[in-house]
Amino acid sequence: MSHTKLCSRPIKGLILDIAGVLKDGDIAIPGSVEAVAKLQAAGFPFRLVTNETLKTKKVITKTLNMLGFRTTEREMFSPIPAIVEILKKEKLRPHLLLHPNVLPEFKDLDMENPNCVVVGDAEECFTYETLNESFRKLMEMEDPKLFSLGIGKYYMDDDGLALDVGSFCKGLEYATGVKARIVGKPSSDYFLAAVDDLGLKPEEVVMVGDDIEFDVNGAQQCGMRGVLVRTGKFRKTDESHPRVMPDAIVDNLLHAIELVLNSVQNFKHKI
């Protein structure tokens, strides 16, 4: 496959998916530690974008560091800081239905007399009691607003499948008639917030992911280019997807990074 599509315009920044691109579970994908080190050595701007809402940036960074990635919290982008920014910007007072692990990240916000509800993966804290409380809060609001950190239906946990935040968010939507705003992949709001965090425009940024719908199509929908890697959840059939055409399909992250850094060199030489 040629990469003329990917390299037709200058690339100034990257957004990298973590699960299935940097690592699979607790194992670094071959070449990915070297790939990230190459980006850092070249001083090339990037963000690691995840929709993980059970852990703070600090904990995710620590996990990556243990696998050999020398990444920092600054390079990490996750739904929690994104929603905190939105709440501050829009002067909203949230009622939180989240896992206790991440509550400290909201400590600077006013939560008296809430005018919105934020739901994220709360695991065992999703109970009738807590869902009913969020439901009542929404029903009492004059102009109810609901935010959902991601919209996954379910995910694979250590011991099998587990219900994800999307299923609970849909229940609250159904009961209240309020449509949730999604802060997480593949929402454009979320991708654009990550691009903004890089200080770049979408057309200058390339997303690298293993999910053809959420990562590649999600990125392309908001003006970025999308590269699909043949790692993680990649399936052979993705190469002939009926609707989504990645700007490049590569074997792994290292291959993607080499293409991008080469293309940057080529553009320099043309000037």
Ligand SMILES: *[C@@H]1O[C@H](CO)[C@@H](O)[C@H](O)[C@H]1NC(C)=O
């Ligand atoms: C529903 O939620 C409200 C508010 O938290 C609570 O007071 C009430 O007891 C709940 N109802 C049930 C049946 O748990």
Ligand SMILES: *[C@@H]1O[C@H](CO)[C@@H](O)[C@H](O)[C@H]1NC(C)=O
């Ligand atoms: C996170 O994004 C991936 C796509 O990269 C998706 O498959 C997964 O279901 C998402 N999880 C959540 C919690 O939204």
Ligand SMILES: [Mg+2]
């Ligand atoms: Mg992934």
